[in-house]
Amino acid sequence: MTTYTTHTQESTAVGGALTILGNENYQLQLAKSVTNSSGSVTYNMVYQSQLLAPDMEIQWTANYGLNWAANSPNPGATVNYAGNWQPCAAGESYDLNNVGAWVPNQSNPNAKPNCLNVGNNDYGESVYISVRVQDASGNWSPIWVSPDKLVQQSGGEYEPLEAITLWYQEGSQTSTMVSTQ
Template identity: 40%
Template sequence: MAEQSRTLKVVNQGPDLTTLAKNRFSLQVAKSVIKDGELHFNVVWKSQVLAPVMQVKWKPTYGLNWTSEVPSPGLMITLGGFWKQCDPGQVLDIDETGQWMQSTATPVKDYLSVGSNNYSIPEVNGIHIVVGVQSAPGNFDIIYVDETELGKGMTAQYQPQEQIQWWYQTGMRSSTMIEQASTKKETGDYSAPDSRTGTYSKTSSYSYTTGTWKTSSP
């Protein structure tokens, strides 16, 4: 059975929407990944132009890529390779040309694994692995960049999580490193369906007066 879609619907109206618009805020969304037992949010996955109703949808299908450097907060990530779908429990290697290939390394249950990095760049200690969530067949949006370099012959494991964060901030920031948010961040856990509806859906609204989010399922 195919995995169900997850949906975040953000709704704002009246004075709250007017004030958000005056501040030229856009909706920013981040998605999490576990590495070495720690949960990380470090990339703006989605930016959406402010509107009364905004929706973000995804299915839990993931891929790997890499970059030669991690940019400063607020700057866009530049990819160095091609995306390759990687399912939980699958292992991929990076060959001498920087391309993905199947690995003979032992898989790690529930993790996307790099069995061995065989690619190197002169005067750089290693590359940085990038994790993405599928936006269309063969295409992925960046959700995480490993800030630790992966040197030649090294391995790494990543476990995408169905937890997301959202907030308001100026500008369109997709595929940039997260910097300080302009409003409080809200967190939603989509790892299990709603007990009443059986769907993975949440609706959220922001009060500019109180500076708080109100989120419900669905």
């Protein structure tokens, strides 16, 4: 599995960016992007939030999983999930059955090779699909929640991209929803 690393350095000079940001209790925030079925690329969740240091590094592997929730959290809220996480490699497809469990569906005619594919939502209501990633230590963290519900009896394709956005912000934490970046 491929491992990705982002490396950020800030000056430790008196009155420099690190001092100013640190005095305001800012942290480095990183969000990863996902393309949904309509082709929209969004960053809407903090994947990692780190205290400031002169030399900061964040790593993750291209190892992904799917989950679902009946309700989408608002920006600033920590995501609470309703389903169980399902590891899912690019090109694999899973259906959501009537009790909310993931069932393999490798015969999904709409599956795309670079996507995490949901063949059919057979659950009792429309759901929000979420994606997680495994970091270099083997821990799993959510990175994205679909802004649109996957309606019953439909499917979707979700492509995690290795594009990121970095910013400094006060108070955000890992797995916190943010306004789309």
